[in-house]
Amino acid sequence: MKQSLLSTSFFAAGSRCCSGLMMLFLCCLPLLLTGCPATQSLPWDTKEDLQIALSDIELQEIKALETIFLLKLRVVNPNDTATEIRSMKCDLKINGEPFASGLSDERQGIPPFGTVSVPVVVYTSKFAIVGSVIELLQKDVQQYGGRPEEPLNYELDGQLHLGEDGKEVLPYHVAGKIVLNR
Template sequence: MPAPDTRRALRLLCALLCVVFWLGGCAGMGQDPLRVNVAGLEPLQGEGMEMRFNVKLRIQNPNDAPVEFSGVSLQLDLNGQSFASGVSDQGGVVPRYGEAVVVVPLTVPAFAAVRQAFAFAGSAQAGSIPYEIRGRLAGGIGGGTRFVDHGKLSLPTEGLLGP
């Protein structure tokens, strides 16, 4: 059995941790999610058969508090399957009721590109591909801010599928 002073210290530590987690939860309440859109793609030199791109993300903060971050991670899925991922140690601030552009290098493994090419060729909806971008801005007390964007990519089909 621990000594009375040790038990008192443990109770105090537990109470302090509960208050910290409660305050952290209150700080995040009422916050609208960040809005994230792809603002651009630039090709990069790949290694071997992989493809690489710089993805420019426009992040909008519809909240009254700025969002500070010290890194970015990103996952891109096409047709419900993993397609590309990337990380960046870029840091910055998305100002309150403001926006910032973040650049993240994405890597597309060769097998993912081949898998998507076959799926696209066999798809009945050849001009429309569902996508989902999931990511996280690292930093802050809670460990970061997650974001998601999804929709459909419309690709031109004229000339690609024949006359």
């Protein structure tokens, strides 16, 4: 009988030793993983998407068959790491109709918790502008007796290419209203 008591106490001591080593390993595991470069996208290391907003529209040039606008898009980085914008593409719709498209290849860095204004040149045919403006004016005269009150609804869809090589692609959709000052 004594023999069985000895063997049980030996195994109990061995299991306490293993559980102590296991606890030490589990406590040190996070410290080991934080130094490992392959762990930069761990599930608990979440990043928020960049926030994009239309901040300004400027008429640049009217040509025979097209009109050129400069859109200024505000890009906000809500993260604690810097990000680089390689390029930006956008398509602008006004009142649900395709209006203008363009690209920007201007590289810009966004600091942590920072913001930048990205200029994007967009092109549209002159005929689209004339048709849209006449339609808006007719609608305003009929509804408001010549006093325009209704804002234009816009939608911006596109892609933001991030990183040194631009291979990280962030699609975006922005919608809002433009109040015309006439």
